[in-house]
Amino acid sequence: MDKLSVIVTGVTGMVGEGVLHECLQSHEVERVLVINRRPCGVKHPKLTEIVHASFHDLERIEDQLTGYNACFFCLGVSSVGMSEAAYRQVTYDLTMHVASTLVRLNPEMVFTYVTGMHTDSTEKGKSMWARVKGKTENDLMKLPFKAAYMFRPGYIHPTPGFKNVHKYYKYMTWLYPALRRLFPKYALTLRELGQAMIHVAKELPGQRILEVPDIVRLAGLQR
Template sequence: MRILILGATGMVGQGVLRESLLAQDVSEVVALGRSPVGKQAEKLREIVHANLFDLTDIESQLQGFDACFFCLGVSSVGMQETAYAHITYDLTLSVAHTLLRLNPLMTFVYITGAGTDSSERGKSMWARVKGKTENALLSLPFKAVYLFRPGVIQPMHGVQSRTLAYRLLYPLLWPFIAILRPLMPGTILTTENVGWAMLNAARRGDGDKVLESKDIYQLSQG
């Protein structure tokens, strides 16, 4: 498989990048983003592109992919809905439409979040915007669309969140997570779980699915 990853510098993106590079059935991984991932591997190729809203100049490099793992996102803390929607909805759909035109048989896997509001009418701003994004992606005729809604994720193998609050919080919670995760594998995921599940989604490519944490864990074991 040839895999395209957006958001490979974030916590989830780092995890799925690692697992994709280790997967024997993945021949190439392309990381597309505004900054380098800071990693070198034989199967890894990077495309550093400043304006992800306009991929015209690099379209020739975005063809022939079996799957896209879209892990790009920002925290909604302190953001107005218009600004958050511009990055979360507008950017995601802009990239998705381009990739669909270039790769109509692609499986598109999108990282959203637990609590996403599919009705688009709830009180939580981020959940409404994420719900709107999910619904729009499900309307696109990719080979398959998988919407991942993880909750708590334990970073593994040196993976770190780019969000300062999370980086400060994880060391404090680590002992509790380490104890609870084996007891609640369907509730507390690892970056390994998420990476394996995304790869299994790409291998299957069998329709549109919304996956909560327990579903992600089950798919990771598939």
């Protein structure tokens, strides 16, 4: 594949901010478009930003979404305190609407989606968020993208200095070296997540659902 032209969502959150940073630093990425509900505050020669109120209605900006060969979808919310119907609307419905629009406009696009460890591919388990994420994964992989990859991180160690790191991380980051050593299947860095996304968009490996060890391995190949 030629140089990547990437759409990144969720860059006003921790994961999206980190993935955007890796894209802007990578010589494999030629240009980046971010779509946000509010300005992200990042300026870079590679970067274009669209501030758009609703991801459920993309018709007015469709002409700005063409000509891209990768999407790193990092937009998501916690299910805590939400009903299944509400969580499904902002997780499944929103994601599928964006993905369906992008694949129509860019049929050669590679789509990567950040889900989570223990996502339920059967869609039948007891965990509400895992069922919804599982259905989202399954239906994304049915869309006619060039390829679609489901990223299932566990604990994500933040990149120092970023502004969108969750507040509770300051109480946990000191545990990361031990967590990585004792439970390597559960922990990775935000840098590794971004590097692995770039790698799969370029190299198109056959494995479509990527757990923590897979993500770490692919990040190592990108360096």
